[in-house]
Amino acid sequence: MALPPVPTRRRRGRAPLAEQLDLAVGTPEADVARLRAHVRESARNVPGVYLMRGAHGEVLYVGKSTQVRTRLLSYFRLPWPEHRHARLLRETARLEWEPLPSEFAALLREVRLIRAHLPRYNVRSARPLDKWWVITIAKGPAPRLRIQKASAAARSRDVAQLIGPFASRRPLQDALRVLNDALGLRDCADRVPMHMREVAELFEETHPALQRTPGCHRYETRRCLGPCVGAASEYQYRTQLSRAKAVLEGRDDTPHQQLVREMAAASAALSYERAGWLRDRLTALQELDTQLARVREALTRPSFVYAVPGRDGDDRLYLVRHGRVVGEARCAEPDSVRALQSLEGQAVQSPTGAMVDQLDELLLIESWFRGRSGEHALMADTVVGALERLAAQLQERTPRAIGDLPG
Numbered sequence: 001m002a003l004p005p006v007p008t009r010r011r012r013g014r015a016p017l018a019e020q021l022d023l024a025v026g027t028p029e030a031d032v033a034r035l036r037a038h039v040r041e042s043a044r045n046v047p048g049v050y051l052m053r054g055a056h057g058e059v060l061y062v063g064k065s066t067q068v069r070t071r072l073l074s075y076f077r078l079p080w081p082e083h084r085h086a087r088l089l090r091e092t093a094r095l096e097w098e099p100l101p102s103e104f105a106a107l108l109r110e111v112r113l114i115r116a117h118l119p120r121y122n123v124r125s126a127r128p129l130d131k132w133w134v135i136t137i138a139k140g141p142a143p144r145l146r147i148q149k150a151s152a153a154a155r156s157r158d159v160a161q162l163i164g165p166f167a168s169r170r171p172l173q174d175a176l177r178v179l180n181d182a183l184g185l186r187d188c189a190d191r192v193p194m195h196m197r198e199v200a201e202l203f204e205e206t207h208p209a210l211q212r213t214p215g216c217h218r219y220e221t222r223r224c225l226g227p228c229v230g231a232a233s234e235y236q237y238r239t240q241l242s243r244a245k246a247v248l249e250g251r252d253d254t255p256h257q258q259l260v261r262e263m264a265a266a267s268a269a270l271s272y273e274r275a276g277w278l279r280d281r282l283t284a285l286q287e288l289d290t291q292l293a294r295v296r297e298a299l300t301r302p303s304f305v306y307a308v309p310g311r312d313g314d315d316r317l318y319l320v321r322h323g324r325v326v327g328e329a330r331c332a333e334p335d336s337v338r339a340l341q342s343l344e345g346q347a348v349q350s351p352t353g354a355m356v357d358q359l360d361e362l363l364l365i366e367s368w369f370r371g372r373s374g375e376h377a378l379m380a381d382t383v384v385g386a387l388e389r390l391a392a393q394l395q396e397r398t399p400r401a402i403g404d405l406p407g
Contacts (some may be wrong), residue, residue, distance in 0.1 A: 183244050
């Protein structure tokens with residue numbers, strides 16, 4: 001005979017286990033509502049940057065806006081789950097924002113925060129670095145010239161030198177193919193093992209990689225030094241790599257001159273098809289030179305001081321050198337201005353290539369002044385000159401603002 005069920009008594013005022021768990025853990029909708037309430041209560045419509053952090057404190061996304069409160073509230077109106085930023089909100093445990101005095105200050109802070117944290121949602125999005133290509137030179141005994149997205153190069157740990165940025169990938173491919181052929185540099189995949197001549201001399205009889213017949217057509221047609229089969233020493237290869245760097249830095253035009261001589265010889269021999277092929281290769285190198293000239297111009301541009309009027313009188317000075325902001329000062333703080341003057345007097349060697357930690361700021365500076373020609377009125381050669389220009393502009397604005405008031 002089955003035993004009767006034992007009656008269970010439920011304590012008054014105590015919720016069922018399912019309800020307790022729901023209240024303790026929370027729901028995505030409740031978390032989003034909490035974040036929205038926090039923004040409505042505390043955020044202000046001023047320029048600034050904002051960070052979205054995950055449950056473990058990791059930075060998921062960095063953004064900037066001239067109206068931080070409006071921008072943040074716009075995320076809560078996005079359709080879920082269709083919009084990626086609506087999905088981002090469901091992963092966000094904490095929202096942080098930092099008010100800044102101007103749009104330029106917000107842009108600069110955003111670039112540096114993205115560089116520092118490499119947030120997952122910024123990497124996936126069409127950030128400025130994702131729109132540009134660079135030439136990278138990796139580490140190792142036989143590094144190759146490689147074309148990469150600027151964002152991928154910034155995250156890479158094996159990049160020894162970076163040259164760029166470039167707006168298009170195709171011209172780089174054509175030009176590097178010509179340069180590699182002229183100097184005998186390898187263009188095979190990174191997974192191909194390298195066996196320099198030093199290794200070949202030690203293991204010539206036993207190493208299996210050195211027993212095989214080379215299968216690379218570039219080596220067999222004498223367009224590659226063959227570091228994979230011990231045909232070149234590390235010194236020989238690095239000598240040619242140094243020549244390639246000199247070409248990319250505008251210090252050597254030997255490959256160009258060689259192509260010109262070969263093209264003239266082909267024309268003299270009435271080999272017009274070969275002359276046309278050589279002309280196309282020369283054109284590829286010349287187009288690369290044109291792009292590199294723009295990069296070098298930006299990097300070697302004389303330093304200047306940029307004065308930026310700020311919110312609530314927080315005017316600031318920025319010392320820009322080689323496409324990068326190297327110093328900043330608050331105009332209202334004399335000690336800060338004097339420190340910037342001291343930095344201004346220090347000599348800095350001009351870089352020969354755009355380094356990874358300069359690339360994003362280089363792009364920011366270039367695009368900012370290209371689209372705002374009026375900002376040149378606030379640029380000067382010295383800190384004192386920038387302060388004078390800032391004072392003149394503020395004086396011009398004040399009478400105009402008073403005249404606009406109703407009488």
